[in-house]
Amino acid sequence: MTDAVAEPISLTRFLIEEKRAGRINPDLRLLVEVVARACKRISVAVGKGALGGVLGDAGTGNVQGEAQKKLDVIANDVLLEANAWGGHLAACASEEMDHCQPIPDAYPRGNYLLLFDPLDGSSNIDVNVGVGTIFSVLRCPEGVATVADADFLQPGTSQVAAGYCIYGPSTMLVLTIGHGTHAFTLDREQGSFVLTQKDMRVPEETKEFAINMSNQRHWEAPMQDYVRDLLAGREGPRGKDFNMRWIASMVADVHRILTRGGIFIYPWDRKDPTKAGKLRLMYEANPMSMLIEQAGGAATDGRGRILEIAPAQLHQRVPVFLGSKAEVAVATACHREHDAAQTAGPARNN
Secondary structure, three states: OOEOOOOOOEHHHHHHHHHHOOOOOHHHHHHHHHHHHHHHHHHHHHHHHHHHOOOOEEEEEOOOOOEEEHHHHHHHHHHHHHHHOOOOEEEEEEOOOOOOEEOOOOOOOOOEEEEEEEEEOHHHHHHOOOEEEEEEEEEOOOOOOOOOHHHHOOOHHHOOEEEEEEEOOOEEEEEEOOOOOEEEEEEOOOOEEEEEEEOOOOOOOOOEEEOOHHHHHHEOHHHHHHHHHHHHHHHOOOOOOOEEOOOOOHHHHHHHHHHHOOEEEEOOEOOOOOOOOOEEHHHHHHHHHHHHHHOOOEEEOOOOEHHHOOOOOOOOEEOEEEEOHHHHHHHHHHHHHHHHHHHHHHHHHO
16 A cells, blocks of 8 residues: 555655755756656657657667667667756666766766666557656766776665656656655646655565566476466465466566566576576666565565675676565575575485
8 A cells, every 4th residue: 555645746846855854965866857857758759659750660779689669769869868968977878778878078977877778668669558767876986087887887785766667548757765665647737747656565465476478488497386386376385366467568567566566577597598587687677676675575586685686797687576575585485495405406415
């Protein structure tokens, strides 16, 4: 359950009140407001759809070799342009770019680093399914003259803010600055984000899971065991029936879980053994994990807490298990117990 908001509170007012409470400084407040304004521009572009000529492939690929949609490129450019001149950033990094982009010398430089997935779920654009923008904010290390990719390689626990904007039937900004997770809905007539859910809480228990079942044949053994128990329902070891939900847009799936509970899973699989997972640690897993944890949920890579992973690469991938705390604990325990049994097996045979 979430607390009802007694009177309309704009994002600007919310951030000013957080500043007065000593939980945010002026530069971070400005950064969040600039990102929010950029998301409003992206929302307009998404909302026009075919009328705006923004659907379809851009004819280019990103650093991961994935085909870019026109809106991927548009959203990326909007975020870069909006954040270039404000004086609050030292550099940006995007899922769509090979390397980070320092703020040009012509503009004042700030003390924060911004990472973003400009349009998560963009493969769904052409079929009018909810998509979104995910972002993460880090402090720039002190004494850095020229920001490089290595300066972004900080664990998720170092994030000072994280959020996403979901472009669905309504446009919503979900934000944390380390003191709870809060949702703001875009009032299109007023042109401002208004606080509509304060201190969101993820129910600890759940009967819903989100996963791409078409990959089941590629999963490792503990993942197979865990899902088999879910599908066994009331007659199985879990003693209750589970429903599956899968939108194939992380923003939309996580937003549902933040709203009513559940577990979102994108495990490692053998379909491409060269990749440690599907989702990007810096652009997707870390910011979403911070939002979920601040709402009372949990997030692991199947073995350990995602926010404690020491990143080795800017575009590093990881498995993701996040959502209702009790269910994430069950899934994680299943993987850990399997690992322990594998380790103990050879020792018993010696």
